[in-house]
Amino acid sequence: MPELAAPLVEWYGRNARDLPWRREGFGAWGTLVSEFMLQQTPVARVIPHLEAWLDRWPTPGALAAEAPAEAVRQWANLGYPRRALWLHRAATEIRDRHGDVVPRDVDALLALTGIGDYTARAVAVFAYGDHHPVVDTNTRRVLARAVAGRGQPGPPSRRDLVDMAAVLPDDVEAAAVVNAAAMELGATVCTARSPRCEACPLADVCRWRAEGYPDTGDTRRRQAKYEGSDRQARGAVMRMLRDAAPSAVPLETIIADWPDRRQRDRAIDSLVVDGLVEASDGLLHLPRGRTGPDSTIPLS
């Protein structure tokens, strides 16, 4: 295995972007919120939302004190609104289980709603400076190319953590930098579509490059079409409820002109199941949390 850590550290020192969560003393709560927002949402779209969020809710307890509806509304158009619900839930868990302090232990982090292998280790490493492999889609692509000689990574696997751990130096601070550098390289140089190998610090040791960029077979699955999908219908419902803030909307007026009535009903029903909306007295609204008995009535 080629030595990747040293060139990554050197490159990162000169090329790291100045991002909010890399500021000194950004804090574990800020790191956690940023990681939630960055789950499948590009950096450029996250930054303004992140700052507004932390401005409004500087601690987990501040967020937990409000209804989930407020989190979903503040989430705005970041996409995947379940993440807002999960972040609110995680904030409540942090307040109740951890004295309003974001935990440092990976297993404690993994036990929080909406936190998986990536986010748990990202918080432990970037907020607390501990020694763990942090593996996101960028890192997986860098390792796939530089080490495995493949153009694209295979499906995510727990083995990715082992692979990254093998690259990390023993030194705790250096390991954190290597984690960040692998992600940064994948995000800015070793990109999915047109990698800029001429600017890559790993070009000399990259197996994929050395072997002439073989087409190793792309196992990626095509993303389902969005136009006309259930997801689009759900998105339209959520947008309508967000814009109707803070009031409830008569159920029958919700995306009433949606072309496919079955799909429209299915979207609302699934959102209720997910806890993203609640129905009561023929009205639909964002989740208010525990407001008393019978605050939620099944649709059918």
Next chain:
DNA sequence: GATCCGTGGAC
């Protein structure tokens, strides 16, 4: 392990 889950920008 395969699927589902939003939204918008880049090419």
Next chain:
DNA sequence: TGTCCAAGGAT
């Protein structure tokens, strides 16, 4: 214009 992609996680 359509396709691809984006600091994943839950089921």
